[in-house]
Amino acid sequence: MLIISMFCFSIQGSLGDPTREMAAMSMSDAERENLRDVMGLNDPLPVQYLRFVKRALQGDLGTSYFFKEPTLDVIMKKLPATLELAFAASILIITISIPLGVFCAIKPRHWFSRFTMAVSVIGISIPVFLTALGLIYLFSITLGWMPSFGRGETVHVWGSWSTNFLSWDGFRHIVMPAVALSSIMLPLFIRLVRAEMLEVLSSEYVKFARAKGLSDGPVYLKHALKNTMLPVITVGGVQIGIMVAYTILTESVFQWPGMGFMFLEAVNRSDIPLITAYIMFVGFLFVVVNTLVDLLYGIINPMVDLVGRRQ
Amino acid sequence: MKNRFLLTTGLVIASLLAFTTASAKDLRMAYDADPVTLDIHEQLSGGVLQLSHMSFDPLIRWTKELAFEPRLATSFQRLNATTVRFTLRKGVKFHSGNKMTASDFKWTFNRLKQSPDFKGIFANFQALNIIDDYTIDLVTTGPYPLVLHTATYIFPLDSQFYSGTDANGNDKAAIVKNGASFASTNMSGTGPFKIVSREQGVKIVFERFADYWDNASKGNVDRIVFTPIKDEQTRVAALLSGGVDFIAPVSPNDFDQIRASDNAKLITMPGTRIITFQLNQERRKEFQDQRVRMAMVHAINNEAIVQKIMKGFATTAAQMSPTGYLGHNPNLKPRYDLALAKKLMKDAGHENGFSVTMMAPNNRYVNDDKIAQAVAAMLSKIKIKVDLQTMPKAQYWPSFDDRAADIMMIGWHSDTEDSANFYEFLAMTPDQSTGMGAYNSGNYSSDYVDQQTVKANQETDIAKRTKMLQAIENKMFQDAAFIPLHWQNLAWAARKGVNLDPVVNALNFPYLGDLVID
Numbered sequence: 065m066l067i068i069s070m071f072c073f074s075i076q077g078s079l080g081d082p083t084r085e086m087a088a089m090s091m092s093d094a095e096r097e098n099l100r101d102v103m104g105l106n107d108p109l110p111v112q113y114l115r116f117v118k119r120a121l122q123g124d125l126g127t128s129y130f131f132k133e134p135t136l137d138v139i140m141k142k143l144p145a146t147l148e149l150a151f152a153a154s155i156l157i158i159t160i161s162i163p164l165g166v167f168c169a170i171k172p173r174h175w176f177s178r179f180t181m182a183v184s185v186i187g188i189s190i191p192v193f194l195t196a197l198g199l200i201y202l203f204s205i206t207l208g209w210m211p212s213f214g215r216g217e218t219v220h221v222w223g224s225w226s227t228n229f230l231s232w233d234g235f236r237h238i239v240m241p242a243v244a245l246s247s248i249m250l251p252l253f254i255r256l257v258r259a260e261m262l263e264v265l266s267s268e269y270v271k272f273a274r275a276k277g278l279s280d281g282p283v284y285l286k287h288a289l290k291n292t293m294l295p296v297i298t299v300g301g302v303q304i305g306i307m308v309a310y311t312i313l314t315e316s317v318f319q320w321p322g323m324g325f326m327f328l329e330a331v332n333r334s335d336i337p338l339i340t341a342y343i344m345f346v347g348f349l350f351v352v353v354n355t356l357v358d359l360l361y362g363i364i365n366p367m368v369d370l371v372g373r374r375q
Numbered sequence: 376m377k378n379r380f381l382l383t384t385g386l387v388i389a390s391l392l393a394f395t396t397a398s399a400k401d402l403r404m405a406y407d408a409d410p411v412t413l414d415i416h417e418q419l420s421g422g423v424l425q426l427s428h429m430s431f432d433p434l435i436r437w438t439k440e441l442a443f444e445p446r447l448a449t450s451f452q453r454l455n456a457t458t459v460r461f462t463l464r465k466g467v468k469f470h471s472g473n474k475m476t477a478s479d480f481k482w483t484f485n486r487l488k489q490s491p492d493f494k495g496i497f498a499n500f501q502a503l504n505i506i507d508d509y510t511i512d513l514v515t516t517g518p519y520p521l522v523l524h525t526a527t528y529i530f531p532l533d534s535q536f537y538s539g540t541d542a543n544g545n546d547k548a549a550i551v552k553n554g555a556s557f558a559s560t561n562m563s564g565t566g567p568f569k570i571v572s573r574e575q576g577v578k579i580v581f582e583r584f585a586d587y588w589d590n591a592s593k594g595n596v597d598r599i600v601f602t603p604i605k606d607e608q609t610r611v612a613a614l615l616s617g618g619v620d621f622i623a624p625v626s627p628n629d630f631d632q633i634r635a636s637d638n639a640k641l642i643t644m645p646g647t648r649i650i651t652f653q654l655n656q657e658r659r660k661e662f663q664d665q666r667v668r669m670a671m672v673h674a675i676n677n678e679a680i681v682q683k684i685m686k687g688f689a690t691t692a693a694q695m696s697p698t699g700y701l702g703h704n705p706n707l708k709p710r711y712d713l714a715l716a717k718k719l720m721k722d723a724g725h726e727n728g729f730s731v732t733m734m735a736p737n738n739r740y741v742n743d744d745k746i747a748q749a750v751a752a753m754l755s756k757i758k759i760k761v762d763l764q765t766m767p768k769a770q771y772w773p774s775f776d777d778r779a780a781d782i783m784m785i786g787w788h789s790d791t792e793d794s795a796n797f798y799e800f801l802a803m804t805p806d807q808s809t810g811m812g813a814y815n816s817g818n819y820s821s822d823y824v825d826q827q828t829v830k831a832n833q834e835t836d837i838a839k840r841t842k843m844l845q846a847i848e849n850k851m852f853q854d855a856a857f858i859p860l861h862w863q864n865l866a867w868a869a870r871k872g873v874n875l876d877p878v879v880n881a882l883n884f885p886y887l888g889d890l891v892i893d
Contacts, residue, residue, distance in 0.1 A: 079769065079770075080767070080768075080769025080770050080772070080773060081769070081772060081773050084768070084769065084772045084773075085769070086411075086418060086552050086553075087418060087419070087491065087492055087552070088418065088419030088420060088492040088493075088495075088790075089787075089800075089814070090419065090492075090495050090496075090790055090800065090813075091419070091491055091492055091495065092495060092810045092813070093807070093810070093813065094810075095491040095492075095494075098491070099491065099552060099553070102552075102553060103553045127553075127554055129553065130411060130575070130576070131575050131576065132412075132554050132555040132559060132560075132575075133555065197608060197612075200608075200609065200612045200616075201612070204612055204613075204615075204616035204618070205612055205615045205616050208616055208617065210616075211616070211618055212609060212612040212613050212616045212618050213405075213602075213604055213609050213612070213613045213618060214577075214602065214618075316605060316606055317606055317608075317609055318609065319602070319603075319604045319605065319606065319609055319613075321576065321577045325605070326576070328605075329576070329605065331769075332738070332767070332769065333769070334769045
């Protein structure tokens with residue numbers, strides 16, 4: 065975290081002058097300098113960094129220039145929207161990719177398998193914002209079925225968490241962003257599940273299970289699928305972390321009031337405290353996700369020994 | 376008798392019903408960004424001024440034809456060279472319920488003089504004197520022609536509401552740029568709409584102020600839901616899919632789509648923001664030669680840029696002042712002539728050309744980076760090889776301050792809607808002590824322009840002043856002081872039934888209080 069924060073500070077100079085966003089073009093240089101003084105931007109970088117670290121240790125990551133609130137509060141307010149979007153996209157990915165991947169592995173020569181693989185190649189090469197704009201054009205403008213922006217009417221749950229899943233309007237608003245977001249990961253997962261499944265199917269123990277006289281169903285679902293899931297979870301965990309990055313694009317197209325959109329705007333506005341806090345927060349998130357994945361791995365695969373005991 | 380009573384009652388009820396149905400209108404609008412603050416003195420920017428017109432009222436305001444229209448002042452008259460008297464409207468209430476009087480104006484004026492962003496505009500003003508509760512005098516330090524122009528910036532704040540200290544013991548009137556303050560999160564003005572709720576960056580809900588003074592206004596919008604939508608295509612999609620009723624700004628790329636739609640209409644009008652390139656005479660000796668500058672101006676086909684890149688959504692310019700400004704000199708025409716440009720280069724001894732650097736922003740003006748590319752290509756025709764760099768505005772302004780390239784793009788909108796403002800910032804010799812020429816990255820320097828601009832700002836006779844300003848434009852035209860491109864047009868789009876046309880203006884602050892929705 066220390067390294068991330070140092071990195072953020074070192075690139076600060078190239079992020080632009082925040083006073084430009086805060087003041088009129090016609091403001092005099094003297095006034096601008098004055099403002100920079102008040103904001104502490106004229107101090108040498110090490111001084112600014114030490115001040116930042118001192119405050120950060122007390123849980124204060126600075127105040128956003130634009131939102132005029134502590135950056136952590138801003139991020140916490142935006143976090144639920146992003147997490148819900150990522151969650152909705154994950155659900156889509158899981159429920160679609162596993163059946164399709166398994167099917168493609170079991171019946172590789174079936175026309176539907178070939179079709180799925182072909183579509184997934186196209187899907188993986190279309191950028192997410194293009195998918196998003198296509199969805200908006202088709203379902204919002206042409207057909208008029210779906211709302212094109214924002215979260216709509218959300219239901220307040222707890223603290224800063226309002227959910228999209230408890231109202232029809234909120235649900236309608238999350239469908240297209242979630243589809244767009246999942247579109248980039250979905251082909252990857254279908255191919256991953258298929259490849260792993262194929263490998264498992266050709267392994268010794270599956271052959272043995274068949275030789276034992278088990279019918280196809282249990283062999284596929286009970287023996288093969290379970291082992292297929294191991295690498296899928298590893299990759300999936302990391303990919304979900306990356307998905308947070310992809311929300312930047314999806315959120316800005318759909319005006320989704322989440323963290324990704326907030327970050328993009330902060331960069332546009334040279335809102336340096338918010339940029340720093342966001343990058344540190346995302347770094348933290350990656351660490352947490354990777355740790356969780358490792359733990360999960362241990363539960364599913366008994367061969368992995370977390371504590372390092374000898375058997 | 377009874378019948379007549381019944382009839383009258385019936386009529387009253389009917390008209391009441393008609394009134395309520397006519398007035399119960401919602402407007403869902405989407406701009407590219409929401410105002411940063413509720414404190415209208417904190418930042419001089421389009422978003423904050425739009426908010427000022429929604430929730431406050433100025434003394435006087437600009438009409439669509441760039442004339443003055445009384446608002447909180449019922450009349451105004453010049454008493455002498457340095458004093459203009461305003462008679463204030465009676466019976467005006469603030470959102471808090473307080474009555475508006477002359478003391479609110481004095482309080483507001485003093486606060487404006489403190490505001491880092493606004494004090495520059497009010498630099499020539501000495502005092503606002505209270506004559507009685509409903510009469511004020513604006514006194515300038517010397518003869519000053521732009522008193523009325525400046526009065527459009529005086530939106531009185533509720534002095535009682537903003538006086539005292541807040542829960543944290545801070546002064547309620549404090550202007551805080553870096554952080555939250557009472558004034559940036561609370562407001563009380565006299566304007567048509569008061570704020571019901573606000574979630575920064577997500578949504579603001581306005582409601583019509585029940586005690587609004589302007590009963591003559593036909594405006595029937597009861598509630599405004601303001602949503603910022605950053606992405607221009609998403610904004611257009613929101614309008615076309617019926618998610619919002621009114622959007623701005625609109626990119627020229629989306630015009631056809633809106634025009635083709637059955638539900639929406641496009642409203643455009645000429646704007647007053649000039650887009651130019653400045654030629655840095657300090658960095659490049661070549662640019663000190665008037666013939667070279669002249670050659671470059673002749674090499675640029677600004678009509679083609681307007682037609683091809685701006686898709687007709689701009690007005691070609693040969694000077695800084697747009698039509699409607701006093702300084703607009705009708706004799707000055709765009710002068711694209713490649714043969715002449717080549718000849719001028721030859722005369723100047725640069726037949727074989729030279730290499731220069733150029734910088735332009737890529738997210739500040741409409742199609743700014745594409746314009747810069749086109750200009751670079753056009754300059755290559757007279758063998759000036761351009762090394763172009765475009766960058767986001769956040770990085771561009773520090774580079775501009777450093778004068779980091781030989782040719783730099785700058786667009787300018789005059790805060791006073793007056794020509795002299797252009798010259799003060801873009802054309803006068805840069806001078807740290809007076810703050811003049813702050814955005815003159817070309818270091819163009821002309822005694823004539825310097826002196827005449829100062830003189831024009833002391834001349835209160837409009838006819839004489841017009842002549843002076845037009846002469847300045849002519850001088851810069853002859854000197855080829857800069858490369859003029861065009862004035863950006865303005866565009867809004869609205870659902871059919873939202874009668875936006877009568878309330879828009881070249882200042883880009885639609886007067887939504889007067890908006891009528893069918």
